[in-house]
Amino acid sequence: MNVLELRGIVKAFGDNVVLRGVDLAVDEHRVVALIGGSGSGKSTLLRCAALLETVDDGQVLLDGEDVTDPRVDADRVRRRMGVVFQAYNLFPHLSVLDNVTLAPTAVHGRPRAEAVEEARGLLARIGLADKAGEYPDRLSGGQQQRVAIVRALAVRPRVLLLDEVTSALDPELVGEVLALVREVAAQGMTIVMATHEMGFARQVADTVAFLDGGVLLESGPPAQVLGEPQHARTRQFLARVIDAGRL
Template sequence: MDVLRCRGLRKEFGGQAVLDSLDLTVAEHQVVALIGASGSGKSTLLRCVNLLEELHDGTIELDGEEISAPGVDPDKVRRRIGMVFQAYNLFPHLSVLDNVTLAPRRVHRRARVEAEAHARELLDRMGLGAKADAFPDRLSGGQQQRVAIVRALANSPRLLLLDEVTSALDPELVGEVLTMIRDLKADGLTMVLATHEMSFARDVADQVCFLDGGRVLEAGPPQQVLGQPTRPRTQQFLSRIIEAGRL
């Protein structure tokens, strides 16, 4: 079953297309990595899927239901989609446990005892159990980003969107976040991630999509797109990545 289907997506800013007739399909349990230069449309695509941006054209389906149709309640859709941003976006005045349980209690109306039990289980599993009562400013950047991912998981999302979740981290902290994402893949969670970590995309993704000019210019298994790209623009992009020592 396809969890996500995007057809003919078009999004403009200031009259300029950031997404231009973009198509994307994500099957259940699949991990899709979006790669491409800055400005290619990766983050905009994720924000459109989570209904944080309004489309100018095209359709988005989640489990066969069109979520981009007029009149759809975006808050109800977002209960089924988890999203983690480049910045951690944790509430500094709340403990880790309160950050993780806020949405389950306020949005999903779960009892505090139930929400906290589930949150502690997730935190323990992700190696953060000892940090449940800590505040975000007492955590490293890697720990804060992992808490942000746990917060997204607390709502048991059907689809998890990850937008350059390692870009704000020091290189030595990147590994712990990537390990966590590998564990989620092993669990069968369906994910779409925008990343500049080419080696990670090669190792963890089932499909890599190269975006250019707001379109998916080339898509396929990592070994094909990253190892033997067929489009000249993909080849040019990856050659620069290789020269920079990032692949």
Template sequence: MAKLELRRVVKRFGDTTVCNGIDLDVEAGQMVCLIGSSGAGKSTLLRCINLLEPIEDGEIFLDGSDISIPGLDPQSVRGRIGMVFQNFNLFPHMTALENAMLAPRRVRGLSRAQLQPEIENLFEKFGLADRMGNYPDQLSGGQQQRVAIVRALAMRPEVMLFDEITSALDPQLVGEVLDVLLLLKQQGMTMVLATHEMGFARQAADKVCFLKDGRIIEEGPPSALFDTPQMDETKAFLSRALK
């Protein structure tokens, strides 16, 4: 049984079908990269897994139990699945530390003092020890995105979703954020990324899925998908993306 299983997931916005029957297995500790043009459905798929968007059809299983049952309380599931967004979405009225503490305090019911060592530890691990007291607008893009990752990790999620988290960054800041992902992979975190970083996907992913028009056209280990793509759409996309 895979950690995360998607079965024939369909998501529509009005008449537009954004995810059109997506099947995907993510094993525990795997890093899966979703690639494809903007509008292929990568971000929407991640939002569906996190239950930010209800799905029209299909099922999503976390540890074998269906989390996509209509009417299920999404709160308990979201605590187990962390998500990081393209534009960081830090809370601007809170310091980095307060950003990371809010959810564990409210949802896990812990006090600041109880959380302090654990969260400070996270900040230290990601090179942010001296930034905990800063507000988001006092941080660089790369620092903000790392704080956003710390904030998600503070809920001790079992799976992490990353929605094009380096797309809003200056090129010289991309590396520091990707390093964080490698560190998480080392620690055995299960991760699903929507990404445009082909080099990173090739180097770090266990599995790469190419999406087009709301379907997974082709999937496989990065070496196979990047070096010997089978489908014409994949070839066309890669020849453009790797130019």
């Protein structure tokens, strides 16, 4: 059963067409890695899936329901998805604990005590239990991003959308964030992630999808797409990544 399915997604900003009809199906408990150069449309695709952008054509289906139908309440749909952004986007005026408990209490109406208990548990699992009372600016980038992931998980989403979650991090902090993503994936969370970490995609993803110029050129198991790419554009892209020492 597909948790998330994208059908013919088209998105333009003015006359700049960013997505030109992208199809992508994400099965439950699967991890899909979106790769592609900057400007290829990875982030826009995720933002469309999260209903943070209105698509210009095509459909987003969440658990089989067409959530791009304007009759659907987008706020209710977003409750069932978790999104983590490149720049963490923690709320700077709230403590770490309040960042994590905000959505469970304010959106899902769960009792505060229960939400706090669960949040503390989640923070303990990522080794940040002692930071619960701190404000985000006292945390390192890696710690902030891990809190952001926990914040997204706290609402028990059907699917987790990760938008280049390690791109803004110092290299030595990338590992701790990827380790958390790996753990979350191992527990069966359905994940779609835009990433530049090819090594990580190869190890963790079930499917790698290559976007180029707003078109999904090829997708398949990591060994196939990263090992024996069919398209010249994919080979070019991977060669550039290897040149940059990132594979």
